[in-house]
Amino acid sequence: MTPTVAHLTTPDGVRLAHRDHVPPHAHSRTLLLLHGLAGHQGEWDDLVPRLLADGHRVVTYDARGHGASTRRPEDMSRAACVQDAVTVIRELGLALPGQAPLTLVGQSLGGHTAFLTAAAHPELLDSLILIEAGPGTPDPTLPAHIAAWLDSWPTPFDSPSQAAEFFGHPSWSRNLDHRPDGWYPRVDRATMLAAIAELAHRSYDAKWATTTCPTLVVRGAHGTMAAADAAAMPTTRAPGTRTELTVIEDAGHDVHLDQPSDLHAEISGFLNSLTDATS
Incomplete structure (x- = not known):
């Protein structure tokens, strides 16, 4: 049964909606998605039951400015999003001494937040799984690209099913607000542009280079992460730092939605290898 949504409050007053999925038996690892x-x-709904069946505790949350969390925070910086991840970890006790180890799993901008969290707070986690995510390179065209994408949405939608058809996956139909004139995605245009503003001009290579935990980098064969960018990621970390690369066939940028079964297999193999290495 899916846990009910609960909320916690960050130091700057943002309310974060989260779910804590705990297996009925003692768990071997905690995953924060x-x-x-x-x-x-809710994008993780196809993956969570598979991870629970493996014996993992799984925690998800709506990032600031998204879903059922505070819709229009004043601060949408990368640093604020890292602090949110740290708040969730600490408030829910995900990294207490003697507890099961913690893995951060992030897709796209969530993966960017995950590795920045690992760089700033290596003591909180022992591994990373990055899906279509990495330090990338500064892209001055990104704000215009994202703005055009947001403006292409034919809102309001007549129904959740119309939204699912437009976006290409049913999960999008579970992230809508109903208003008198139709259905709207639970995001604010200006907030979304603020969320990616720093990526237009700032390099994060130095942050990535400081991370030391074992990391699995997953690309979709038809995704937006360049193969060359992924291939460079192991070379910019300290020698001997474990960085594995894999590609999921028949998947685009939303690997977790396109091929949850194949993604689960890759995640399970990686996590099992961590257990084998410490046993």
Whole structure:
């Protein structure tokens, strides 16, 4: 049964909606899942039961400015999003001494937040799984690209099913507000542009280079992450730092929605290898 949505409050007053999925028996690992830009925690609904069946505790949350969390925070910086992840970890006791180890799993902008969290607070986690995510390179065209994408949405939608058809997956139909004139995605245009503003001009290579935990990098064969960018990620970390690369066939940028079964297999193999290495 899916847990009810609960809320916690960050130091700057933002309310974060979250779900804590705990298996009925003692869990071997905790996974904190971070969704991407304009998404919501319900995107993980196909993956969560598979991870629970493996014996993991799984926590999801709506990023600030998304889903059922505070819709228009004053601060949408990368640093604020890292602080949100840290707040969730600490408030829910996900990294207490003696507890099961913590893995951060992030897709797209959520993956960017995940590795920045690992760089700033390596003591809180022992591994990373990045899906279509990495340090990338500064892209001055990104704000215009995202603005055009948001403006292409034919809102309001007549129904949730119309939204699912437009976006290409049913999960999008679970992230809508109903208003008198129709259905609207639970995101604000200006807030979304603020969320990616720093990526237009700032490099994060140095932050990525400081991360030391084992990391799995997953690309969709038809995604937006360049193969060359993924291939460079192991080379910019300290020698001997474990960085695995894999590609999911028949998947685009939303690997977790396109191929949840194949993604689960890759995640399970990686996590099992971590357990084998410490046993």
